[in-house]
Amino acid sequence: MSSSLTPSDEEKSIEAVRSAEEKELPAESMEQSSDAVSMSENQNTEHDGSNPSKENDAAEPIVIDWAENDQANPKNWSKRHRWAVTLIMASITFISPAASSMVAPAAADIGRELHLSSDIELQLVVSVYLLGYTVGPLFLSPMSEIYGRKWIIQCANAVFLVFNLACGFAQTKSQLIAFRFLTGLGGSAPLSVGGGILGDIWTSHDRGRAMSIYSLGPVLGPSLGPIAAGFIASNTTWRWIFWAISILDGVVLVIAITLFQETYAPTILKQRANKLTKETGIKHISKYEDTSLSRKEIWTKNLIRPFKLLSTQPIIQFLTAYMAFIYGLLYLILTTFPKLWTEQYGESTSIGGLNYISVSVGYLLGGQLSSILVDRLYKRLEVKNGGVGRPEFRIPLMFLSSVVLPIGLFWYGWTAQAKTHWILPNIGAAIICFAGMISFGALQIYAVDTYGRYAASALAAIACIRSACGFGFPLFAPYLYNALGYGWGNSLLAFVGFGVGVPLPIVLWRYGAELRRRSPYAVEDRVD
Known part of the structure; x- marks a missing residue:
């Protein structure tokens, strides 16, 4: 006191x-x-x-x-300064997910050299990275709420750089899998802490566009990475996939150390x-310090916060369920794309990798539409609400995207099953990614708006389960498509997406404000 x-x-x-x-x-x-x-x-x-x-x-x-x-208040920094921080975070958040999927086109080459004999082992090389994404946020995000964002982001990025570089020198499958896990551990920080950083520097009026650009990284990186990796693997050793992304990350790390300030x-x-x-x-x-707590109590309180949010907050549980499904779909498509185009359509590795462009186009279109509309809709609804802003004003875009996503899954699955012209499955994949990007961006901004200064812990709770699905979906994908084919396999996913995605915006729109009022962590309606 x-x-x-x-x-x-x-x-x-x-x-x-x-x-x-x-x-x-x-x-x-x-x-x-x-x-x-x-x-x-x-x-x-x-x-x-x-x-x-x-x-x-x-x-x-x-x-x-x-x-x-x-x-000194980050929300009062110049717009130029805030955009510089936003673009640094968007770059880091692009590189880390790109590294997660870049090995997919070269999986066969890696398997031959390191003696990976089964499909599960090949998928594990890709997916174990996301296991690091599952573990990392649980302690990196709470640490950012104890020691600040700056050093957590930069130290974690350095860990990513070191072990991603080590992947290029791996001589056994055990080394590669271990290094990939540790790379994912370091690479998880921008995905869980980055949203909190943007919440630190932008008010709710201006946050939508910045969050939309930042949210492109986790989905655009994994779709663009394999395009470059396909050509690298075709023209040189697969090891250069890791070395190339490490060089790019090293440049961004130097820029971040030079320009990034505490937020x-x-x-x-x-x-x-x-x-x-x-x-x-x-x-x-x-004013934020609680002098009655010891250092041990502060650590304990912060480290258990993501678990408390996940176990006690219905909003987090709803967001986690749907974002985990979307993220799992992303990695399911990314890891099965090479097999679809090389085996079903008879394309080479490098040409097959070009089909990832459709995934990137879908995410870019979804991100652009979201960035244009999300703040505009928020401000319009705020005016109608007497000048009082509500996190639920981020939800309306989801009424569209939650219906479009299953349509894209049906389209993609049945055109691939019938071996139609290659453009048709690509259109279906683009529709899936377009709808997924809108939903992903809207839910991420909603979480930041709802949990304010605890946004990093909220995003950590979501990222833990989301990344677990990104890890698990590719492992069952071969069995799903072998048993049901592309048509019924993707139809099953479409039914799940419809059942989870369509009710979610309705529930949040009608009951979100009441759920926030009952939460000790969530913010109230406010005027910025």
């Missing part, structure tokens, strides 16, 4: 702040800090109803908050409070 200062104590505190300002701190930053301290003291006095002249609580810490128009408000305010304490000799704390 913060104290109410006596007039003499207040004069000492202000004098000390001014002294620190003259010595080291930038004038603008210290002025904002002083304003924030003053505001916090006034608020606390009004709240307590206490008389500063009758008590001396100088030993108690001074609580600081953002000053009005505080330029998490509690971490920035804590750093400011520590600096004020050091400079003034008077204890300052951030």
Whole structure:
């Protein structure tokens, strides 16, 4: 708890702040800090109803908050600065998923050299990467809410770079599978923490376009990666697939280290409070700090938060179910595409890889439509709601996409089964990806809007199950298509998609606000 200062104590505190300002701190930053301290003291006095002249609580810490128009607040950064951070995160989030599927076109070559004898082993080389995606968010996201986003993203990206490079030097299947898992572990950070970073720097009015661009990475990367990998595998060794993506990631890592700044408000305010304490000799704390908890308790509280969200929050459970299905579909299509085009249509590895363009086109069209409409619809619905924004205003696009997705699955499955002209299965795949991208983007923005400062933990909970489905779907895909063929196999998936996807936007639209009111983690309706 913060104290109410006596007039003499207040004069000492202000004098000390001014002294620190003259010595080291930038004038603008210290002025904002002083304003924030003053505001916090006034608020606390009004709240307590206490008389500063009758008590001396100088030993108690001074609580600081953002000053009005505080330029250290990431939401007040210039638009150019915020877009720079967004594009850095979009680049990292593109590279990591691209690495997950790039090995698919070269799976046969890898199998011959490293003696992978069964279809399960070949699929495992692709899918074990997503097992790292399943584990990583469970501790990386909570750590970003303890230590901040910057170092978690950069350290995890360095782990990705080292082990992805090591994959290119693997001499046994065990080494390759182990390195792929560790690469996925490091590569999971941008998918789980990245949404929280965008929530840190954008208000709900402007967040939709940024989130739509960021959300392209997890789906566009896996679809474009195999196109490049097909030509690499055809013209040189499969090992260059890993080395090429490592070179690209190294460039992005250098840019991120140079330009990326901390975005998490509690971490920035804590750093400011520590600096004020050091400079003034008077204890300052951030408004987000809970001084009653030990370091162990803070760790425990943050590490179990994703599990608590997943087990207690119906909104998270609904989002997880459908996003996991969409993500599983993505990897099912990506890992079975090479076999469809090389065996069913008799194309070479490099030419067959060009069919991934249809997947990319679908995601790009879905992402573009989503980025144009998501903020526009939000603002229009906000005006109709008396100027009060609601996370549920992100949902309307899903009424379209949840119906279009099963149509795409039927189209893709039965045209592939009948061996029609190659353009027809590609159109079906593009429809699937178009609808999946709209749903994926809308649900991701909805999660960030709903859980605010706990967005990273919310996305971690979703990413855990989502990635588990991305890991599992490709493993049963060969058995599904061998037993039912492309027609009935994809029809089964279409029925599941219809049964899960169509009710979801209806439930969230009608009951989302009530579910948020009952949650200790979710935000209320608000005016930005």
